[in-house]
Amino acid sequence: MGPGLRISALALALGVSAGGAVAEGDAARGETLYRPCMACHMIGEGAIHRIGPHLNGIVGRGIGSAEGFSFSDALQEAAARGDAWDEDALDSFLANPRGYLPGTAMVFRGIRSAEDRADLIAYLAEEGNAPAVAAAAATSPAVLAILEIEGDVAYGQYLSSECTSCHIGEGGNDIPSIQGLPPQIFIAALDAYRTGHRHHQVMNTLASRLGDEEIAALAAYFESIAQ
Amino acid sequence: MSFNRRTFLGTAAALSATLAAPMIARAQARPRVVVVGGGAGGATAARYIARDSQGAIDVTLIEPTRAYYTCFFSNLYLGGFYEFDDLGHTYGNLASSYGINVVHDWATGVDRDAKTVSLAGGGSVPYDRLVLSPGIDFIEDSVPGWSLAAQNKMPHSYKGGSQTQLLKAQIEAMPEGGTFAMVAPPNPYRCPPGPYERISMVAHMLKNINPTAKILVADPKENFSKQGLFEDGWERHYPGMITRIGPDFGGGNVEVDPEAMTITIDGMVENVDVCNVIPAQRAGTIAFAAGITDGNWAPVSAYDLSSRIDPEIHVLGDSAEQGAMPKSGFSANSQAKVCANAIIAALTDARAFPPRFANTCWSLIDTDDGVKVGATYEASDEGIVSTSSFISQVDETAEVRAETYRESLGWYDAIVDDMFG
Structure with a gap:
């Protein structure tokens, strides 16, 4: 189903009209x-x-x-x-x-x-009643280049300890969980913080010292623990 | 193994005399790491070493208290933003999920030649690597008239736990229009913005229950952490309530009389209703017992937090003299991970990764008015050095401040999870 x-079925059971x-x-x-x-x-x-x-x-x-x-x-x-x-x-x-x-x-x-x-x-x-710009940050050349790198999972696990000081496994409402994010999305987010396209004081500072290898390692690790 | 673990958890102090024998027998098989102190540094180090070595290293955590009450966020309890019970955490999960031997006892000495830690309950625990993360102790006579014997009259409330409850009760019992005094500590000390967040939270509390009360701060320091942000916030939220006397006006020349409940600042005697004395600080006593201190702190290498006096002992957090990182729970947690990786690599064939550190300190000034300061760090031969930093701005919107506060709540949940699993 x-x-x-x-x-x-739920709507019927509750006796409400769909959408109402x-x-x-x-x-x-x-x-x-x-x-x-x-x-x-x-x-x-x-x-x-x-x-x-x-x-x-x-x-x-x-x-x-x-x-x-x-x-x-x-x-x-x-x-x-x-x-x-x-x-x-x-x-x-x-x-x-x-x-x-x-x-x-x-x-x-x-x-x-x-x-x-x-x-x-x-x-x-x-x-949401606004025209979508919808250029996908996820497909920028920088992100694609990192996606090409085979991430070092063990290094990623070590590096992830810097993330887990604030990001809890089951995300709270205050700081989002990052566990299990698909690599493309994870990498795009870190790259956006690294370049300053996305703004957050803590994330900009931490991401600014991540190289491509390190982002790839982190993405590989966080993907691995989702499975 | 499980027999030992359960035994330790159950009646550690009584049985600790029998600890040594089975430990020595097992030391042949698995390398042993002993961690002293179950706070942000020690609990994190114990958990990461046990977890990441996947059982290849035998980890013992020595911590006297069964329930650990975080010092970080204790100010939010004073302000009424956090329940006291929510600050308390126990060690059961470190034992049951990670196989750590949790020994509830005081570590009283370290025999560096025999490589053993002695316990107050008797007996000793052998180690291949020792991690000391004992937090702070106070320097005697740093505030004339005050001693630990006076801590119930004039609480320090700077180690978490019942002292925080005592201070809150005293503030609640203040007479209308009374005076709350704080003796602020000289550098370096635990949690640089801590005294000033405390002032903010006390002011928040008094604004609600005793709005004509006054706050008097005697401070030996010219400047303090997030000063511009705090002073701006005090002006906006608590106008006229807070008076800080810096060293220019004798804030460093202070004497207290806990019996008379007076504080004398540069010869001027003030009657006060509550007096929060935060004395000058030094490394935890066990670091001195181990003979690895130089002056008030334990100097360490920035690469693996190993003592510059004995490389088989690592010192984390407040007690360590490591360079540029502030003494904070976040810093201790960050250092613990670098130290854990270095210890696992030294004792097994696991890979060693380059050290990297970070810290963020959030402070709450009033409801939904949070600020933060933070930095990233790396290791150098001279010590830990800062690579880049940030701080909240004075002109931020209310929305940004509220987000910063909510972020701090998320951090609390996460660091506790990172420490205790």
């Missing part, structure tokens, strides 16, 4: 709830792919359809089925990302409160 079917229950969220409240998402996703004017895809037009967009982003197998399969991010699908996904799409690369525990989810989706609909 695909995710689309599952949500329809989650449409009346408070977008202003949703903006506050969006904070933890910001660590990985851009939304609004000029949004581009970061660790996660940009979220412009997300409500109603096909799952795994954002151009130029390298999606996990789980999202690619959903894309192949033609599933879309309607409000119900987003609601279920946000309630329990890994339960709804097992294998998703998104490291996020989920949002328990239905009201919070509705507010967040309302914000996504409102703020």
Whole structure:
């Protein structure tokens, strides 16, 4: 049973019409709830792919359809089925990302409160109503060059100890988890911090002294522990 | 093995006299690392050595307390932003998940020729490599009139735990419009922004429960960590409440009388209601017992944190004189990983990787007003040197400050996970 079917059944069981229950969220409240998402996703004017895809037009967009982003197998399969991010699908996904799409690369525990989810989706609909720029940072030549390097997993494990001072395995809401990120996404993020395209004082300082070999080693290690 | 481990955990002190014999027998088979002190440096080192050597190294952690209360974030408890119980962590997981022998006892001496650590409960533990991470102790008579015997009247609250609770209770009991005094420590000391974050958190608390109360700080230092950020924040959040007397006005010439509850600054006697004395500091006593100190601290190599006096002893965190890193839990945790890698490489055929260090210190000034300072470091022959650094800016938006605070909460969870697994 695909995710689309599952949500329809749930909607029926709860006696709500598809799309109706989650449409009346408070977008202003949703903006506050969006904070933890910001660590990985851009939304609004000029949004581009970061660790996660940009979220412009997300409500109603096909799952795994954002151009130029390298999606996990789980999202690619959903894309192949033609599933879309309607409000119900987003609601279920946000309630329990890994339960709804097992294998998703998104490291996020989920949002328990239905009201919070509705507010967040309302914000996504409102703020995401902007044209996508969608140039994929993930495919820059610098990132491709690092992807060519075979990462030294043992060195990556040593280097990762600098990451785990702040990044916990099961990500908190305050600092995102980086465990199990696909190499392309991981490398693009570190390269963006290293070059200053992405701004965060701690990450800029730490990434500025990482060479290509070290980023490749880290990516290889974090990929290895996800398996 | 499991017999020993369980025995240690259960009744370590009583049984420690019997420790030595089985240990010596096993030392032939597996190299032994003994870690003294289960804080940010020691717990991290023990966990990384046990985990990354995959059982090839026998690791013993000697720590007197069964529950470790972090000194970092204790100020947030004072301010009411953190529960005391959330600061406490236990060692059970280090034993059960990583096979570390956790011995709850005081390490009282080190015989460097025999390579053994003696325990207060009797007996001794042999080592191939010893890691000392005992934190700080106070220099006697550094604040005239104060001694450890007076710590219940005038708490230091600078080692975490019950002293922090005592200080909070005293502040809560202050009379309306009363005076909270702090004697700030001279450099170098644990957690450079710590006293000033404490001032901020005490001010936050008093603003709510006792808004006419005053805060008086006697400080022997010309400047202090994040000074511009703190002073800007105090002006915005607590105008008129905080008076800091620096060395120009006699802040370094201080005497206290715990019985009379007075503090004398440059000859001027002040009656105070609470007096938080943070004395001058030195390496933990075990470093002196081991004979590896020079002056107040234990000098170490920047490459592997090994003592410059005895290379088979490594010193982490506050006690180490390593160069440019501030004394902080983050620094100790960072040094522990470099040290763990070096020890594993020395005792097994595992690979050694180049040392690299980092530190970030977050401080909370008021609700959702967090600031940070940090740097990366590398090793040199002279000591650890800074390679690049950052600090929060005075004109940041409220949103940036709130993000910085939330980030500090995430860091706390992560470093505790990194220490205890």
